[in-house]
Structures are given as C-alpha cells and as structure tokens.
Amino acid sequence: MSRTNKPWYTLKNQSGAAELMIYDVIGDWAGLSARQLVDSLKTLDSHDITVRINSPGGSVFDGIAIYNALRYHPANITVRIEGLAASIASVIAMAGDTVQMAENALFMIHNPFGWVSGEADDLRRTAGMLDKARDSIAMTYSERSGLPVSDIEALMAEETWFTAAEAKEKGLIDSIDKPVKLAASFDLSLFNHAPPIAMEPPAAKPVPKPVKVEQEGAGDAVVLSIVRLCNQAGYPELAERCIRDQLNPEQVRQKLQDCENIKSLCAAAHAPDLAADFIQSANTVDEVRASLFDKLTASDAMVNNTLTPDQQQNTIKPLIDTAAVYRHRNQNQTSPA
The missing domain is CATH 3.90.226.10 (2-enoyl-CoA Hydratase; Chain A, domain 1)
Known part of the structure; x- marks a missing residue:
C-alpha cells in the first residue's frame, strides 16, 4: 500500500x-x-x-x-x-x-x-x-x-x-x-485471517492482483531483508513503513538512498535539522530540493557556499544550485522599489 x-x-x-x-x-x-x-x-x-x-x-x-x-x-x-x-x-x-x-x-x-x-x-x-x-x-x-x-x-x-x-x-x-459505501483500499496481507472486504471498490480504479509468494517462507525472508537493510543504513524506523507499503528489497535500497540524498541536501543548505522531518513526511528528493531552495531565497542571511577540503578535491554535481540562489536574491535586491 x-x-x-x-x-x-x-x-x-x-x-x-x-x-x-x-x-x-x-x-x-x-x-x-x-x-x-x-x-x-x-x-x-x-x-x-x-x-x-x-x-x-x-x-x-x-x-x-x-x-x-x-x-x-x-x-x-x-x-x-x-x-x-x-x-x-x-x-x-x-x-x-x-x-x-x-x-x-x-x-x-x-x-x-x-x-x-x-x-x-x-x-x-x-x-x-x-x-x-x-x-x-x-x-x-x-x-x-x-x-x-x-x-x-x-x-x-x-x-x-x-x-x-x-x-x-x-x-x-x-x-x-445502516451500511456505508466505502472503497476497500487497505492492504491486509500482514494479517493472518483477514476476510474478503465487502465494500464497493472504485469503478475507475480496479483492485490490483495480489503478488503471489512462490514458496512458503519467502515473505518472511523479504521482511527480514528489509529490516536488515534499514538497520544497516541507520533508518530502523523506516522498516515498518517499507513492509507496510510492500516494497521489495531493491525499492527499499532506492528509498534509503533517497534518504541519504535528502540528508546531503539539508547539509548543503546548512539546515541538517530539517532532514528528519522531510524523511518522516515521505517527501521526495525533488520536493526537498524545491523546499530548501524556497527557504534559501526567502532568507536575508548570507549563504555560505564554501566547499569543505574533501569537496575541493572531488568534482561533484552540486545538490543545490547556489548560483541560482544568488541570482534570485540579487534580482530581488537590485529591482526598483
């Protein structure tokens, strides 16, 4: 789900x-x-x-x-x-x-x-x-x-x-x-004895077929793999969400990589404390980048875009276009009142 x-x-x-x-x-x-x-x-x-x-x-x-x-x-x-x-x-x-x-x-x-x-x-x-x-x-x-x-x-x-x-x-x-007409939108596969839900599904959105587990115990192996991946990456709190969303291990790896990208974005914007909220709110990397850009351009504070010694030795693609931030701010400051 x-x-x-x-x-x-x-x-x-x-x-x-x-x-x-x-x-x-x-x-x-x-x-x-x-x-x-x-x-x-x-x-x-x-x-x-x-x-x-x-x-x-x-x-x-x-x-x-x-x-x-x-x-x-x-x-x-x-x-x-x-x-x-x-x-x-x-x-x-x-x-x-x-x-x-x-x-x-x-x-x-x-x-x-x-x-x-x-x-x-x-x-x-x-x-x-x-x-x-x-x-x-x-x-x-x-x-x-x-x-x-x-x-x-x-x-x-x-x-x-x-x-x-x-x-x-x-x-x-x-x-x-009296009965209530509701769309059956919940994945109940985590439960052992869930009966069929007798609620009317949305006409324009057919219910997808459940993924079949080829052999007994495969589901448990996937769960353990997801828990292990989240723990090793330092995000144990994401395991329950990934399991609930029925992500496969490859999708979990991508989500964990997105978390690292979000942390890097926040660090580059000198706002590392925002990373946890962005990750908890399930924001995408693009959404975080746009949100941080808005915060930076709206701020009157000086932007410190000095590279660390490690960054100076490596050619990397910037996570935030600081030049665009400066252009935006300079336009606002030089435009006539």
Missing part, C-alpha cells in the same frame, strides 16, 4: 461539536504525528466529539495515546466505525461513550506484533514490551465488553474478525447502523 501526502486524520471543531476522522494507517507520516493529535485533543473545548474510523491500525503506542486522550476528555465521545476498525484502530474505538458500527463494517482484535533485530537481550526486551502492550489492550476490550480478560486474550491470540452483529453480541459496540 503506497503512501501519499494525504493526512491520516482530520480534526474539525465547529460550534462546540468536534469531528475526528481516522481514515488511514495510524502513525507519524504525511507531516502529521499522533502527538500532534493528542495535543490538539487536550486543548479541544467541545461538548461532543464524533470519531469516525476506517483504519487497518498502525502504531500500537500511538493508538494507545489517542485512546487515552479521548477516554479522559470531558466531552461526550461517539465513535462510528464506518468501514474497518482493525488492530489498534479497534482499541481507539473503545474510547467512545457510545460505539456505533455500520452493518457492513469489520472489527478485528489480535496480539500486537513488531520487528526487531539485535542480540538476545534486545529480543527479550521487545518480547516483554509486546506482552505488556497485549495485557493493556486486553484489559481495554474487557472493560468495554464485560468479557473476562482470559476470554479476550484467547480471541486476540486467534486474530478474531467480527461482523457488526458479532461485535455487538460480544459487547464491543452498542448499536448497528
């Missing part, structure tokens, strides 16, 4: 009634972070908040933070599951004082999972962290449904998918609404 610059959430507040729409993978990308959302919710002065969900999940800890921000907000929270509430998105749904679900929607709970590489102690720490996350999530479902935690843990271990009627029977939702 390819990433775009479309935000994964929107928050609107009008006349004391707010609407939060979570309609994509939950996490820090497209320039929006869960921390930004939590901070906005803390300062939101509304009597009623409607949360609309159609999401396959995402970052576990981001989702827990959003759940807590909603749960402890003084407003009345109404959750509407309009398509899919899977994984951590279903935990967020539990924050509602009232939880409604479209008749054709799906609700999924499972044990949290993640990727890690390192020595034995690293693996043990990660396993302990996942166990604690599982216990916290199971308690959340139990408090809403009234089911024993042990029953919830068994359902999570099996990766259980619920229809609206089944979710209501288990006490996970309060009511069932």
